[in-house]
Amino acid sequence: MEVDANQTVATIATTLPGAAALFRRHGISFCCGGSDSIASAAEAAGLSSEVLVGELQGLVAAASAEAPDGTIDLIHHLRTRYHDTHRAELISLIPLAAKIERVHGDHPDAPIGLVNLLERIQSDLHSHMHREELMLFPLMERGDHQALSRSIEQMRYEHDVEAQHLAELEHVTGGFHLPEGACNSWRALYTGAKKFADDLVQHMHLENEVLFSRFTGETA
Template identity: 85%
Template sequence: MELNASQTVGKIATSLPGAAALFRRHGISFCCGGSDSIGAAAEAAGLSPETLVDELQGLVDAASTEAPDGTVDLINHLRTRYHDTHRADLISLIPLAAKVERVHRDHPDAPIGLANLLERIQSDLHSHMHREELMLFPLMERGDHHILTRPIEQMRHEHEVEVDHLAELEHVTGGFHLPDGACTSWRALYAGAKKFADDLIQHMHLENEVLFPRFTGGTV
């Protein structure tokens, strides 16, 4: 994953593990201000573009260390650490979001629309992960490189849909910022939703930058 100061904040925040937290620490918005370049965002935050790119490069260097060396081991890791975890997280988050929206619907910071967004993510991910588990991963485990180009292109396209969902999630929750006096349910919702978002970014990074290049002529 190559970085430069002309890339947009929103793209990096939703595709590089740890970038969202880094931007938040520097007071850089990537939902409403997601179209800003890294260079422009750095200067607005009182940083040099080179400093921010260097910090992001450190995240790139660390992002793939989790990946097992073997392809079969990596696929098993993706199944258990991410696919199974996403399913379980969304099952609990959707009703919790609906509860918080219902109870706090008159609060100006209420995350109205969050339950619906999580339902859309759940539907998309269910189809995406099912096809990976049923077709793509078994082909990879057998080493069938010659028929994987189109399926991988489709998976990458579907990841871009999730990138858009992650940006929307950041917007609906105001960067997971809790209002003063937020109840226990609201706190649990944002903690769980932030953890889900971080997991999804790491999941997609491992596939896009580590697994897929092993079958498309790239290097890892």
């Protein structure tokens, strides 16, 4: 994966692990300013675009470091570290978001619409991960390259949809910024939602850039 200054902030934030946190540290928004190029965002933040691209490129190598060498081991890692974790976390995040919307709905910083968004993410991911586990991963474990091309293309398209959801999640929560005096439930919600978002970016990166590349002949 190569980062260049013409790519948009939102694209990098939702596909490169660690990029969202880096942008936040520099005061760069990828929800409201997500359509800005990295070069434009760097200039607005008083940074050199070369420096910002260099920092982002430094994240690329680290992003794939956790990937096991063996394909079967990588698939097992994706199932247990990400698929199972996403399912469990969404089950707890959705009622917590509902509580915050119900109790603090009149607060100007309340994440109105977060429940609906998380439910959409849950529905999409349930279908996506189920098809990976039922069809895609078994084909990969058997090394059946010929049958994989269309399935991988579809999975990558669905990852793009989830990237859009991640940008929406950043927007609804205001970059997971807690208002002064936020209750413990609100804090737990944003801590959990940010961790979920970071995990999902890492998950999709490992599939797009590492696992899928092993079957498409691309350079990981």
